[in-house]
Amino acid sequence: MSDVLRAVIADDSVLLRDGLVRLLDDAGIAVVAAVGDGDALVAAVEEHRPHLAVVDVRMPPTHTDEGVKAALQIRERFPAVAVLVLSQYVEERYATDLLSGDTAGVGYLLKDRVVDVEDFIAAVRRVAAGGSAVDAEVVRQLLGRTGRATELDRLTPREREVLGLMAEGLSNAGIADRLVVSLGAVEKHISNVFTKLDLDHETNAHRRVLAVLTYLGSR
Amino acid sequence: MSADVHERDNEQMTELPPPTGAPVGGSPGPARKRSFWDSVPFDDPKEAAIWWYGGLAERQTWINVGYLFAGLVLGPIWFTLVVTMLAVSLPLVLIGVGIPLVVLSFLAIDELAALERRRAGWVGPVIPPRQKAAPADGWWRKLVTRFTDPTRWRQVAYLLTLLLAGPVFYLLGAFPLNVVVQTLFGDSTFGGSIGLGGLIVAAIMAGAISRVAGFAVNLVHSYVAWFLGPDRTEELEARVQTLSGQRQDILDAVSAERRRIERNLHDGVQQQLVALGIDIGRASARVDSDPEGARELLGEARDKVRGAVGELRAIGRGLHPAVLDDRGLDAALSAVVSGAPIPVEVAVQDVPAVSTDVAETAYYVANEAVANVLKHSQARVASIRVASVRLPNGGEVLRLVVHDDGCGGATLDGGGTGLAGMAARVRAMDGTFSLDSPAGGPTTLRVDIPLR
Numbered sequence: 001m002s003d004v005l006r007a008v009i010a011d012d013s014v015l016l017r018d019g020l021v022r023l024l025d026d027a028g029i030a031v032v033a034a035v036g037d038g039d040a041l042v043a044a045v046e047e048h049r050p051h052l053a054v055v056d057v058r059m060p061p062t063h064t065d066e067g068v069k070a071a072l073q074i075r076e077r078f079p080a081v082a083v084l085v086l087s088q089y090v091e092e093r094y095a096t097d098l099l100s101g102d103t104a105g106v107g108y109l110l111k112d113r114v115v116d117v118e119d120f121i122a123a124v125r126r127v128a129a130g131g132s133a134v135d136a137e138v139v140r141q142l143l144g145r146t147g148r149a150t151e152l153d154r155l156t157p158r159e160r161e162v163l164g165l166m167a168e169g170l171s172n173a174g175i176a177d178r179l180v181v182s183l184g185a186v187e188k189h190i191s192n193v194f195t196k197l198d199l200d201h202e203t204n205a206h207r208r209v210l211a212v213l214t215y216l217g218s219r
Numbered sequence: 220m221s222a223d224v225h226e227r228d229n230e231q232m233t234e235l236p237p238p239t240g241a242p243v244g245g246s247p248g249p250a251r252k253r254s255f256w257d258s259v260p261f262d263d264p265k266e267a268a269i270w271w272y273g274g275l276a277e278r279q280t281w282i283n284v285g286y287l288f289a290g291l292v293l294g295p296i297w298f299t300l301v302v303t304m305l306a307v308s309l310p311l312v313l314i315g316v317g318i319p320l321v322v323l324s325f326l327a328i329d330e331l332a333a334l335e336r337r338r339a340g341w342v343g344p345v346i347p348p349r350q351k352a353a354p355a356d357g358w359w360r361k362l363v364t365r366f367t368d369p370t371r372w373r374q375v376a377y378l379l380t381l382l383l384a385g386p387v388f389y390l391l392g393a394f395p396l397n398v399v400v401q402t403l404f405g406d407s408t409f410g411g412s413i414g415l416g417g418l419i420v421a422a423i424m425a426g427a428i429s430r431v432a433g434f435a436v437n438l439v440h441s442y443v444a445w446f447l448g449p450d451r452t453e454e455l456e457a458r459v460q461t462l463s464g465q466r467q468d469i470l471d472a473v474s475a476e477r478r479r480i481e482r483n484l485h486d487g488v489q490q491q492l493v494a495l496g497i498d499i500g501r502a503s504a505r506v507d508s509d510p511e512g513a514r515e516l517l518g519e520a521r522d523k524v525r526g527a528v529g530e531l532r533a534i535g536r537g538l539h540p541a542v543l544d545d546r547g548l549d550a551a552l553s554a555v556v557s558g559a560p561i562p563v564e565v566a567v568q569d570v571p572a573v574s575t576d577v578a579e580t581a582y583y584v585a586n587e588a589v590a591n592v593l594k595h596s597q598a599r600v601a602s603i604r605v606a607s608v609r610l611p612n613g614g615e616v617l618r619l620v621v622h623d624d625g626c627g628g629a630t631l632d633g634g635g636t637g638l639a640g641m642a643a644r645v646r647a648m649d650g651t652f653s654l655d656s657p658a659g660g661p662t663t664l665r666v667d668i669p670l671r
């Protein structure tokens with residue numbers, strides 16, 4: 001990509017806001033605004049039209065789900081802007097709100113992920129490019145649900161890993177990197193997964209996420 | 220200025236009414252009987268004399284005697300009053316005009332009973348009023364309830380029987396006194412001339428005055444309490460109500476505490492750790508390409524570690540102050556105020572060993588109060604005083620007084636003071652919480668916690 005990614009950051013902790021700015025800066029992403037609450041975020045997005053907004057779930061005034069609300073607002077009013085929501089802990093309700101419907105350009109990650117700098121930046125770029133990022137913890141919880149246990153047993157351990165990484169929103173190349181296997185092997189695993197679970201074969205990464213999440217989410 | 224503040228504080232502490240406690244020289248109650256003979260100083264004559272005759276010098280002895288005498292006198296007076304009122308008003312009920320008269324009579328009787336209860340407070344614990352039947356709806360029902368209320372008739376019974384009870388108690392309690400008086404000032408009651416024997420008897424009886432009077436007064440107090448005091452069952456029911464309220468307060472306080480801890484951990488420590496992680500991540504990314512930058516980032520990381528540890532330490536203190544266990548309330552309170560930007564005096568008068576709950580409650584209230592002083596009051600000086608105090612009704616409490624010369628205006632429910640939670644905690648310990656904080660200041664917070 002030749003043009004620089006532009007991002008807006010929203011987090012009420014000055015310490016974290018600062019850290020995120022520097023982190024993205026290091027990665028060559030331009031932070032055009034850094035704000036501390038939901039209203040300021042929406043205003044900044046409107047003004048700067050960034051590629052991506054990185055948003056903390058908890059912000060003033062109520063410190064509950066201002067971030068999610070702001071993120072949904074942005075999705076509605078400025079569909080071209082991707083949104084990555086950072087949360088202190090997995091709140092399934094927020095994950096569902098964000099990820100139901102179109103998962104293109106949407107991400108929901110635990111704040112801890114920020115510490116794995118490389119993976120975090122990869123997720124940021126992926127979401128900004130229209131892909132998805134779903135936290136491994138969310139996926140783990142979904143995979144752990146008993147509703148689909150029997151069907152998931154049909155998968156080999158490798159296939160389950162691939163399923164999980166698909167749910168996280170990784171592309172085939174990303175999965176291949178993570179598991180240190182060839183692209184061809186990944187494609188084969190994915191094909192098996194879809195067949196065994198009786199799902200339509202999706203090739204588009206973010207539609208795939210939706211399909212898998214929907215599958216895992218329903219009982 | 221600061222000297223004035225502290226002087227005033229000192230006065231407040233010593234202005235407290237002197238303890239009256241239980242009547243002195245009273246008969247040994249059941250618990251004390253066992254050690255009664257142990258306390259008699261048989262070996263030293265001077266000690267023995269002081270022990271036998273000491274009661275005569277105490278004020279309470281003479282208050283007791285006076286009380287018994289008053290009962291003797293008031294008995295016939297109350298009797299006459301009550302009989303007259305009822306004899307006049309009751310028959311007139313039949314022609315209607317008596318009804319208001321009856322109502323008035325009962326009101327008067329209420330007042331007399333209240334007087335008797337207060338009078339009994341001179342020789343024993345204050346007797347709270349007995350519960351009256353709840354008034355029903357409608358004026359007729361109200362009247363009937365009033366008329367048939369057993370409490371009211373108990374009052375009548377007491378006032379009437381005092382006619383006999385008064386003299387009986389007086390004769391009983393003042394018997395030794397009468398003997399002494401008769402011997403010294405009147406004809407001998409035992410016939411014959413006084414003689415040496417009579418004098419000896421009188422001398423011995425003199426020492427018995429305080430004891431017998433005290434014994435009689437205890438009897439009378441129980442007598443009055445039985446007639447006019449609260450019903451045991453009612454008392455217990457009221458207690459259950461209070462306890463339920465306190466339990467709810469504790470539950471609320473506990474969940475408020477939990478939320479506070481969660482917020483402190485989340486907003487403070489967790490943020491710092493994530494920011495710390497970012498620093499380390501960025502440092503490791505540039506270890507080869509920019510070692511100086513990496514070193515700088517690691518320095519910042521170390522600062523954040525220190526900050527997080529300090530935060531955790533503060534949270535830990537909020538959960539349980541270890542210093543309270545190790546070195547007691549004085550040291551714990553000094554730790555609370557050390558490092559405060561304004562001078563805060565800590566004075567813990569010698570306090571008997573208190574239970575952990577009491578010490579902890581006092582500590583947390585003081586902690587919260589000082590935090591408020593520093594955050595909201597803009598005070599220039601403050602003080603914390605702790606002492607054990609004996610209340611007029613005989614109970615002993617740990618009294619904590621926090622004073623500051625700031626802008627005042629603190630309220631229990633005012634935003635972010637945490638005082639409501641502290642008040643709930645104190646109430647849960649059966650204590651009292653009072654806040655005097657007029658706008659413009661100064662502010663005084665006073666907490667009494669009963670000592671078991």
